[in-house]
Amino acid sequence: MSRLIIVGGESLSGEIRVSGAKNAALPILAATLLTEEKINLSNVPHLNDITTMMELTGGLGARFLINEHMGVEVDCSNITCYKAPYDLVKTMRASVLVLGPLLARFGEAEVSLPGGCAIGSRPVDLHLKTIEKLGATIELEDGYIHAKVDGRLKGADVSFDVVSVTGTENLLMAATLAKGTTVIRNAAREPEVEDLANFLNTLGANITGAGTATITVEGVERLHGGSYRIMPDRIEAGTYLAAAACTRGKVRLKDACPQAMHVILEKFEETGGWVNTGKDFIEIDYNGNRPKAIDIITAPYPAFPTDMQAQFVAMNSIAHGTSKVVENIFENRFMHVYEMQRMGAKITVDGNTATCTGVEHLTGVPVMATDLRASASLVLAGLVAKGETIVDRIYHIDRGYECIEEKLSQLGAKIQREPY
Numbered sequence: 001m002s003r004l005i006i007v008g009g010e011s012l013s014g015e016i017r018v019s020g021a022k023n024a025a026l027p028i029l030a031a032t033l034l035t036e037e038k039i040n041l042s043n044v045p046h047l048n049d050i051t052t053m054m055e056l057t058g059g060l061g062a063r064f065l066i067n068e069h070m071g072v073e074v075d076c077s078n079i080t081c082y083k084a085p086y087d088l089v090k091t092m093r094a095s096v097l098v099l100g101p102l103l104a105r106f107g108e109a110e111v112s113l114p115g116g117c118a119i120g121s122r123p124v125d126l127h128l129k130t131i132e133k134l135g136a137t138i139e140l141e142d143g144y145i146h147a148k149v150d151g152r153l154k155g156a157d158v159s160f161d162v163v164s165v166t167g168t169e170n171l172l173m174a175a176t177l178a179k180g181t182t183v184i185r186n187a188a189r190e191p192e193v194e195d196l197a198n199f200l201n202t203l204g205a206n207i208t209g210a211g212t213a214t215i216t217v218e219g220v221e222r223l224h225g226g227s228y229r230i231m232p233d234r235i236e237a238g239t240y241l242a243a244a245a246c247t248r249g250k251v252r253l254k255d256a257c258p259q260a261m262h263v264i265l266e267k268f269e270e271t272g273g274w275v276n277t278g279k280d281f282i283e284i285d286y287n288g289n290r291p292k293a294i295d296i297i298t299a300p301y302p303a304f305p306t307d308m309q310a311q312f313v314a315m316n317s318i319a320h321g322t323s324k325v326v327e328n329i330f331e332n333r334f335m336h337v338y339e340m341q342r343m344g345a346k347i348t349v350d351g352n353t354a355t356c357t358g359v360e361h362l363t364g365v366p367v368m369a370t371d372l373r374a375s376a377s378l379v380l381a382g383l384v385a386k387g388e389t390i391v392d393r394i395y396h397i398d399r400g401y402e403c404i405e406e407k408l409s410q411l412g413a414k415i416q417r418e419p420y
Helices: 022-034 048-060 093-106 125-132 165-176 191-202 234-246 262-270 306-317 335-342 372-384 404-410
Strands: 002-007 013-017 039-042 063-066 072-075 108-112 137-141 144-148 157-159 181-185 206-208 214-218 226-229 250-254 274-277 281-285 322-326 346-350 353-357 366-368 388-392 414-419
Touching (some): 002 372, 022 039, 022 093, 093 165, 125 165, 165 191, 191 226, 234 250, 234 262, 234 281, 262 274, 306 322, 306 353, 306 372, 335 346, 372 388, 372 404
Parallel strands (some): 039 226, 366 388
Antiparallel strands (some): 002 388, 181 214, 206 214, 250 281, 274 281
């Protein structure tokens, strides 16, 4: 077990590199199951969730070669098992993404019902209902999803009742090898979904419309191998921009993807930050000024992402003015608020709305992370708190942030990891 020790009060300044996107890498790793030919992936982030997905697919028979730059060669030519066990799936909800590829290529799959962050209901029934429309037979028994199809899956016109990112990704992978045309309506529009589609097309899939609400998949009989670079992580980038805002600093992010962050960057401009972007970089500068409090409402892409909500709550807690943060995606995603209140934040929660009245400073105390993004927000709060903040249970943060203490240290933060 480890914890982070933070001594607040330093204004962040400098340049760091944005890692590959966790939420793109996970479905892409699952999608390698669709082909027996070798695949080379670059810009793979070094994260606990990535390790879990590799352990999961490795247990099915996938083989990996990893170089010193976290490039990964994947060989799924010898898949010998179609069962994703509870011991791995329980730690990460994204594990359910192996369902579509296994079913499409091998005609059967057995996947444990998933686990992951305790931030509210994220039912898998959306995955199951839509994949059944491609001709699969699905049963739930003893905590497992049992899926089978006689022959190949068959293309269909499928509409999601509620927008689902992983649901869209699972169906997209299943439809890639289905016979005929699949039209996915009310599809998730997230850049990570588009990245998955681009990867599949690199292997010979025929997918159009990714990034819009309607995706069309012309099924092919097989996919070949290839090489692909995973997109930058827009949530990691947004978190470090929020760190600059909280500390009134100046940060430059290289290997970033500003094209996928329009709403986030607009919000930072509303807070008073000077934002400058290029093809693969983002700069933000607060010139030593306290940020302005702003209202945010989370909703599916291209609206403001729920994965940035906690970080903006941290920023609003020390910003000038009062703000309202409305969480429309998950019903239990304000658990970080109660830890921030212990640090002196003036935040009240009423249902899905948090009202923040900014204070001049917070006070360092021991706090406990409850989920991935909540843990990031507590680190941000610690950066501006007077005294020492101890963030416990940081295994949450290691699921989604690569070397967070090293990157923040490069920007001048006083932060270190301490085993105990």
